[in-house]
Amino acid sequence: MSNPDRFWFLFSAYAAIWTLLALFLIRLGRKHRATTRELEELRARLASGASRGAASRE
Amino acid sequence: MMIRRRLAPLADGVLPVAATVAMFIALACVFLWVPNERMQGPVQRIFYFHVNAAWEAFAGFGVAAAASCLFLWRGRAEFDRLAHAAVEVGMLFCTMVLVSGPIWARPIWGTWWTWDPRLTMTLILWTIYAVYLVLRAMAQDDPQIARYAAVLAIVGVLDVPLIMVSVRLWRGMHPSVITAPSGTGAGIQDSRMIATLIVAFVAFLLLFLWLLWRRYEDLRLRDELHALEDEIGALDASAARAAR
Numbered sequence: 001m002s003n004p005d006r007f008w009f010l011f012s013a014y015a016a017i018w019t020l021l022a023l024f025l026i027r028l029g030r031k032h033r034a035t036t037r038e039l040e041e042l043r044a045r046l047a048s049g050a051s052r053g054a055a056s057r058e
Numbered sequence: 059m060m061i062r063r064r065l066a067p068l069a070d071g072v073l074p075v076a077a078t079v080a081m082f083i084a085l086a087c088v089f090l091w092v093p094n095e096r097m098q099g100p101v102q103r104i105f106y107f108h109v110n111a112a113w114e115a116f117a118g119f120g121v122a123a124a125a126s127c128l129f130l131w132r133g134r135a136e137f138d139r140l141a142h143a144a145v146e147v148g149m150l151f152c153t154m155v156l157v158s159g160p161i162w163a164r165p166i167w168g169t170w171w172t173w174d175p176r177l178t179m180t181l182i183l184w185t186i187y188a189v190y191l192v193l194r195a196m197a198q199d200d201p202q203i204a205r206y207a208a209v210l211a212i213v214g215v216l217d218v219p220l221i222m223v224s225v226r227l228w229r230g231m232h233p234s235v236i237t238a239p240s241g242t243g244a245g246i247q248d249s250r251m252i253a254t255l256i257v258a259f260v261a262f263l264l265l266f267l268w269l270l271w272r273r274y275e276d277l278r279l280r281d282e283l284h285a286l287e288d289e290i291g292a293l294d295a296s297a298a299r300a301a302r
Contacts, residue, residue: 006101006165013104013161017111017154021265024150028272035279042286046293 065271073268080261087254104162106254110262111154112180116218117266118148119187123215126208135281138204141211142194143273145187147266152184167231174230179221186214199284
């Protein structure tokens, strides 16, 4: 097998490794954003519920 | 809790930068500096990332097994989270190994895959931890499933020492490049090759630690989210009771 052919395998291997890493990072980022958003919504809901409760007690 | 707070600035600020810089240096070493191996030519350069990915996969599964032992012993959720995060990161690196290995094997062995003991056992390792992740995905917060998964993580790691000794034990096709006996002409002997392997090792270690930290934090946030949902559920129920 000639050197240019072997270079093709070399670049394919590194491209595959970087693609896997990129996919993992994208998935990680999406999950993190979704969890953070949900958490903020819930905290806001909890805070508004608490303030409503305090107002009704007054 | 205290340890996590102390680690956070380092893990969020320093680790990603250090991992990126180290990875660029490793890539420069692999593509611009290290010489071609005499017999294999340029395709041998796959080895620097392939081997390090394997080490990080073993590290991930090792951490998962240790954290699972602690979870079964102490029953604390943070150990379960650490095990889950370590398996996910370990699976990423194990997949890198299983993808880059056949790409190296095709020009060198003339085949993409062979049922060599090391290859077969690596595939078994990947399958065990894939089952672990399926188990976790199917029953996210079931404590019984968490315990089953912990046992699986501990059993699965027993495959790692077998993979490491398989080349010597069963004389498969897979080369033993690092630990080849001296005088056999095998193994890496060029100092630049050894240096490149060490640089890539540092880069992969930093990347492993950063990914583990990010995934752990993500799982911690998810648990916090579930706790808040429970709290809101309890508040809604008490409000409904009060209205009645």
